[in-house]
Amino acid sequence: MASSTLICDTEPWKELRAHVEDINKTHLRDLMNDTSRCQSMMMEFDGILLDYSRQRATTGTLNKLFSLAEAARVKEKINRMFNGERINSTENRSVLHVALRAPRDAVINSDGKNVVPEVWQVLDKIRDFSERVRSGAWVGATGKALKDVVAIGIGGSFLGPLFVHTALQTEAEAIECARGRQLRFLANVDPIDVARNITGLNPETTLVVVVSKTFTTAETMLNARTLREWISSALGPQAVAKHMVAVSTNLKLVEQFGIDPNNAFAFWDWVGGRYSVCSAVGVLPLSLQYGFPIVEKFLKGASSVDQHFYSAPFEKNVPVLLGLLSVWNVSFLGYSARAILPYSQALEKFAPHIQQVSMESNGKGVSIDGVPLPYETGEIDFGEPGTNGQHSFYQLIHQGRVIPCDFIGVVKSQQPVYLKDEVVSNHDELMSNFFAQPDALAYGKTPEQLQKENVAEHLVSHKTFSGNRPSLSILLPSLNAYNIGQLLAIYEHRVAVQGFVWGINSFDQWGVELGKSLASQVRKQLHASRKKGESVEGFNFSTKTLITTYLEASADVPSDPSTLLPKI
Numbered sequence: 001m002a003s004s005t006l007i008c009d010t011e012p013w014k015e016l017r018a019h020v021e022d023i024n025k026t027h028l029r030d031l032m033n034d035t036s037r038c039q040s041m042m043m044e045f046d047g048i049l050l051d052y053s054r055q056r057a058t059t060g061t062l063n064k065l066f067s068l069a070e071a072a073r074v075k076e077k078i079n080r081m082f083n084g085e086r087i088n089s090t091e092n093r094s095v096l097h098v099a100l101r102a103p104r105d106a107v108i109n110s111d112g113k114n115v116v117p118e119v120w121q122v123l124d125k126i127r128d129f130s131e132r133v134r135s136g137a138w139v140g141a142t143g144k145a146l147k148d149v150v151a152i153g154i155g156g157s158f159l160g161p162l163f164v165h166t167a168l169q170t171e172a173e174a175i176e177c178a179r180g181r182q183l184r185f186l187a188n189v190d191p192i193d194v195a196r197n198i199t200g201l202n203p204e205t206t207l208v209v210v211v212s213k214t215f216t217t218a219e220t221m222l223n224a225r226t227l228r229e230w231i232s233s234a235l236g237p238q239a240v241a242k243h244m245v246a247v248s249t250n251l252k253l254v255e256q257f258g259i260d261p262n263n264a265f266a267f268w269d270w271v272g273g274r275y276s277v278c279s280a281v282g283v284l285p286l287s288l289q290y291g292f293p294i295v296e297k298f299l300k301g302a303s304s305v306d307q308h309f310y311s312a313p314f315e316k317n318v319p320v321l322l323g324l325l326s327v328w329n330v331s332f333l334g335y336s337a338r339a340i341l342p343y344s345q346a347l348e349k350f351a352p353h354i355q356q357v358s359m360e361s362n363g364k365g366v367s368i369d370g371v372p373l374p375y376e377t378g379e380i381d382f383g384e385p386g387t388n389g390q391h392s393f394y395q396l397i398h399q400g401r402v403i404p405c406d407f408i409g410v411v412k413s414q415q416p417v418y419l420k421d422e423v424v425s426n427h428d429e430l431m432s433n434f435f436a437q438p439d440a441l442a443y444g445k446t447p448e449q450l451q452k453e454n455v456a457e458h459l460v461s462h463k464t465f466s467g468n469r470p471s472l473s474i475l476l477p478s479l480n481a482y483n484i485g486q487l488l489a490i491y492e493h494r495v496a497v498q499g500f501v502w503g504i505n506s507f508d509q510w511g512v513e514l515g516k517s518l519a520s521q522v523r524k525q526l527h528a529s530r531k532k533g534e535s536v537e538g539f540n541f542s543t544k545t546l547i548t549t550y551l552e553a554s555a556d557v558p559s560d561p562s563t564l565l566p567k568i
């Protein structure tokens with residue numbers, strides 16, 4: 001396929017389009033009767049069981065998807081990514097988050113230079129620093145050990161670390177290592193988030209980690225200035241050096257902000273924000289909370305998937321299979337959303353993280369060459385842990401719109417509970433739902449079944465489930481740092497595969513810029529109106545009215561406030 005040819009103009013795409021008609025002839029409940037088909041749609045990798053037999057697909061569909069991957073040159077694109085080529089062409093950058101978790105002796109080149117040694121230089125610096133903070137060798141301005149950490153950051157500088165932290169919080173080894181320590185995340189520019197995060201913390205025993213790839217993000221910088229004020233108003237300006245450190249690619253701005261460059265932890269422009277959890281962005285706060293050895297296990301789990309993704313044949317390659325099936329669902333079956341449903345409360349922040357990884361990566365309107373696309377890319381990702389979601393939005397998934405679901409289950413609970421009078425453990429109860437839901441979606445319930453159950457005639461249509469709703473199941477052996485790393489990398493690479501097939505740049509995010517620049521125009525107006533009484537100009541009628549109403553109704557804000565920090 002020539003680089004300017006769109007994937008929708010290739011034969012495999014056209015064949016898949018035609019193949020939809022074949023698939024529409026067979027209900028999933030009939031596909032599920034074919035045991036050899038089901039067997040061929042299950043695989044095991046490094047302790048993880050993947051079951052995609054409840055996709056609306058046959059082995060024929062998969063073969064066609066492999067041809068599509070060939071037409072899209074997916075293998076070549078994976079190789080180019082791992083070889084450090086500048087596949088993020090609109091930003092002229094390589095995409096090397098895999099180097100962040102590569103073993104110390106690996107060789108991964110960017111611009112002819114092996115980047116692995118500098119990755120490990122930063123990891124070693126984090127290990128050393130986090131050990132000093134945790135052991136009390138590094139103390140705050142008043143000589144007290146720093147037991148609490150507030151990590152300030154947003155988007156990719158927040159969601160990944162929050163997901164991993166939340167997932168580890170109740171894991172036995174992690175609990176032991178985190179004893180007496182707290183890790184909090186301040187993301188939103190909303191002052192309420194500041195108030196909630198500093199409540200109950202003592203600046204004397206708190207370390208603030210400012211996390212920003214660019215060190216220019218408006219929300220993060222305002223929150224960083226706010227917490228700098230919180231520290232210096234309590235302990236004096238000289239305390240900032242002991243209580244604030246940074247993670248960034250922009251060490252110059254870190255220094256200008258007033259953070260000692262020795263206390264800055266670098267990463268590189270070849271790490272996309274949403275792919276940065278394995279850089280100092282995640283590794284530093286998580287090591288402060290849990291110790292470096294646990295975080296190293298997380299990196300190893302991700303690295304294991306990286307190697308698998310790079311080397312396994314597509315027929316047995318978890319991220320490739322998942323990515324191709326998502327393309328099938330979105331581009332051919334017309335399902336534009338995907339539900340991420342972990343049956344583990346520890347994974348409650350997984351869907352929010354994957355929302356950014358997936359939607360910021362693949363929500364694009366043009367090809368990598370800038371050609372407007374005649375097909376849609378990306379999907380709407382959302383999710384909640386089961387069983388909570390079952391009592392919320394599952395109604396729509398069962399009887400309303402068709403939304404392919406990812407069910408993620410865990411064999412061994414982080415916190416098993418066995419009540420002596422109960423038949424099954426609490427975790428068994430949870431997992432009963434994990435096993436039942438995919439079949440409910442696939443098989444549904446027919447009017448005939450309902451009539452046999454003597455359901456009143458006027459209720460039969462209400463109680464009918466059409467079924468034929470696709471899902472896949474991922475069963476993890478347990479939820480420790482290693483498995484969390486595996487899960488992360490599977491989803492990261494799946495998103496890349498989808499983008500490679502759609503022929504887009506999954507590694508830029510120009511779509512976030514317009515809103516930012518309009519906000520900056522509004523910010524200038526608010527300033528001019530408050531300070532100089534200038535009227536609101538240069539906006540359309542609607543925006544002007546909204547801003548004017550806001551200004552008038554909040555005119556009691558002190559015009560020259562002395563610093564007012566939130567209190568709860």
Ligand SMILES: O=P(O)(O)OC[C@H]1O[C@](O)(CO)[C@@H](O)[C@@H]1O
Binds near residue numbers: 156212214220274
């Ligand atoms: O780490 P930074 O530079 O503060 O950026 C935060 C986030 O902002 C974004 O650019 C989107 O606004 C994300 O891609 C990024 O993860």
